[in-house]
Amino acid sequence: MKIKNNLENIKTLFLTLLIALLTCLNLFSHIKNVGNITNVIAAQAKIPPVGYAYYGLKKYLKELNIRQAGFITDRISANAGEDVVTMSEYQSAQYALSPTLLDYFNASNHQFMILKLFNPKNESRMLKESQAESIKKLDNGIILIKQKGNK
Amino acid sequence: MIYSLSSIISFYVGYQIIALLSNKNKSISTVDIFLSIGLGFLIISQTIFYSILLFDEIKPFYILLINIVAVILLFMLRIHLNKIKIAKDSSIYKDLIRLTVVFYPLIMLSIMLALCRPFGDWDAWSFWNLRANFLLRSGHHWKNIFILTEQSKHPWLLSLSVLWGWIVAGKENNMTPIVTSILFLTSTIGLLVCSLTEQLKRNISFLAGIFLLSIPFFITHSTSQYSDIVAGYYLLATLVLIKKTYETKSRKYSLLAGLFIGALSFTKDEGVALAFIITVILVLSNMNKCAKGEKIPISTIFFGTLLIIPSTVLVKFILPFKFFGENLPIEKSISIAHVLDVNRCAILGKFILNNVILNPAWGGFWIVCIIAIATNTKQINTTKDKIFLSTIVIFISVILFRFLTTAEPLIWHLNVALNRVLFILVPTLTYFIFYLSFKNKEII
Structure with a gap:
């Protein structure tokens, strides 16, 4: 029973770490893009409406x-x-x-x-x-x- | 401010209705706050839809009047019935402050992404917003929308929500669709985190929200002004409400679940499919009453659904007539034999692997889903868990079948649609995998 619980805990811990790691990597990619996004927003002001x-x-x-x-x-x-x-x-x-x-x-x-x-x-x-x-x-x-x- | 006013009114309508449905001795929860937004947009879009049918054109003044009178009446009714309001010591304010603090940077990022594309992506302006713009400008000729494009048969909730924003603002503008998309994104995150907080530890619930918002495709597509985030929100809300109905047996949640199933069918064609799937699953699970005490007030659910379904049926089947491109020799028939075509199955499988599961834009989301579900199958042991899983599995099966039998070139169809269709499931899947993986766990 104790071994089973330990396995469950390891599984949960692994999943948590995987999610946390992926979240960090995804957030890092967003941070890298923030500069580009700001430039695009500034450029949008000069683009006329559709049609x-x-x-x-x-x-x-x-x-x-x-x-x-x-x-x-x-x-x-x-x-x-x-x-x-x-x-x-x-x-x-x-x-x-x-x-x-x-x-x-x-x-x-x-x-x-x-x-x-x-x-x-x-x-x-x-x-x-x-x-x-x-x-x-x-x-x-x-x-x-x-x-x-x-x- | 003027661009948010329509959303504030929508929220207020939804909030008043939820407060009226609530018991005197039970307070409004944070989940109810995020449900209010969707309910408000649903009620107002229905009001606009039926007012178009009634007056045979858009009458902005009357639509405003009807909704303002509705707000006043709901307010007075709630006061008269002495229904609950948020207590000063309620945890709602604390929850909302926590959510604001934690999600502020990511919501700001989503606003920036939305501002990058003020007209949204292609389908946003050429389809969803075009319909709103056409309805506003066309007067008595509004039915011509069905001549314009076959796509006008797609349900109208998003277009009518945008139209509502324009009516309140007094003119067409780019900000209303942006505000609407941000609002549905924020509500989805709020609903996800708060409904998980009721079941799991707060840090895990917040991790779920951050994980979802960090997915590059999720945050980008949510702000594209497409209807997928709207359908994603209503799907999550529907399943959370069904779960709450099972837990509380409350008529409030069962009626809301019914209304949200109806709302799902008014978002887009995939929403119609999902509403149908959920209804069938509910009927089947209710018939199978073997687990005593799991019976739910299903008639109340169906009553709620039946209030909304007529609008979907009208838009999809009654109102449409011949459209411009209908006489073109387009191959529309589908071949069931395609399902057994090994080549097509191989193309589909390869596409799913490379362009969905391993696609960097998904940020590892599908890998986490596969691992979480595969390692927690034993945790799926209650009816409500099974409803979640069967809805997801049946919907994925239906869309894969649809792609395998498409008359369009398969690769082209997969490229333009598969990721968008799967997007609808993402908030619900996030809820499900977190709930499944962390319920009854003390380690984190």
């Missing part, structure tokens, strides 16, 4: 009472739905322009579309392909476009 580049379109979407719009880009990727760059751009736009719904999956079903150009040289090609005209052009290659004909 800031799209803020200029808010007024036009409201004026034209656009509740749904397509979202297209000139970026070519094998699986656009899983392309991080495209999705990041689309979701930033959606966050900024909510409650207007941006449809990335069936963009051409909508009369109005938001075109994001990663390369400004593609503007005329994209407008031609979409059979659309430019309504409002922002910096950073962001354009509100309207498809010609009835939708």
Whole structure:
């Protein structure tokens, strides 16, 4: 019985020491990072809000009472739905322009579309392909476009 | 201050309800304080959800009015019924001071980590906070949220809590989601330490809290503004309340356990799975009444759960309709045969070993869990211990099955989701391994 109790105690002591050791190591890694964290916080103050580049379109979407719009880009990727760059751009736009719904999956079903150009040289090609005209052009290659004909 | 006001009101609502449920001659415990926060957020999110259905849009003024009237009514009711309040000599103040002193540096670190990412990680702004922002801005068109993304069918508790913060602050802001995440993190730690203190020596309970907060992935992910810390908190609270129900047979804790099971189902899809698992386990364990005296007021638990479940059912099954991407030819079917695929099992096993158990971001957490559970299996001898263990084991089995049968590329799916899903279990596992390893031990 006494041996059994001793074994239990050794087991508990071992576990306590292991947890304490791991806690110390983890805390040490946090302490090393504190300097970096402070720098990152300072840098964050200069970073604009998510989707800031799209803020200029808010007024036009409201004026034209656009509740749904397509979202297209000139970026070519094998699986656009899983392309991080495209999705990041689309979701930033959606966050900024909510409650207007941006449809990335069936963009051409909508009369109005938001075109994001990663390369400004593609503007005329994209407008031609979409059979659309430019309504409002922002910096950073962001354009509100309207498809010609009835939708 | 304005960014914390919504949390203070939520806490007050939760506290008043717990005080009303408490017996006159029994004082409020520190555990109750940390339960109040979760209960308050739950009640207010339910109020907002049903007010959206009632008015067919977000009406910030009415939501504020309803909640302020609720606070006043609860306060008056408590005074009228002469229900308990915290006595001046209560140990609650001492406990709270101890917690503040010990955890201050780590909580400050978590605040700094949260401020590093003012918009949270990707899913925070593109999903949880987007939903809050959409509901606030969309007026009568709020149901369009279900067109936007299939993910809108995920339960709404976090988004509605953020929305509540914005309503109280009077505008959208980055600080509310940060404050909400810090509050749930702090409440999780408080609940863990205080509920362990009721069973173990104080230094061991504090070690559990420090160990949990020291885990790099835990502290980083808790402040990412995702719903995982919310689900983690409600899971721990639910199991602690079930344990207390078994110990005290009190209707207060059984009703709260029921409400928290419902809350769990309103946090995220994994929460729905956990709520279902816990309910089934409770039914089965109650049916097996062989151990005399272990019977609990299970009808009160189910009553509490049934109060919350309708909101989850509405969000998941009744309200949603076709979303934008639904007509895409996405492979959604799952193959049960994948479970028997040796290659997939090997990939999963290797991933778990390298990216979970030996992952430095977990800071040795899973190694401690494996050792603690393996060396203390004999300690799992009561119904409440078995409920803890079976919930954990069944949930892990369910998620492994889900990964094995995923239609997505397996490695990609594991990379984006496995650690996050396991995160939900971490506070509960910490409680369980400490309780298991140190109960009835005098050495420390």
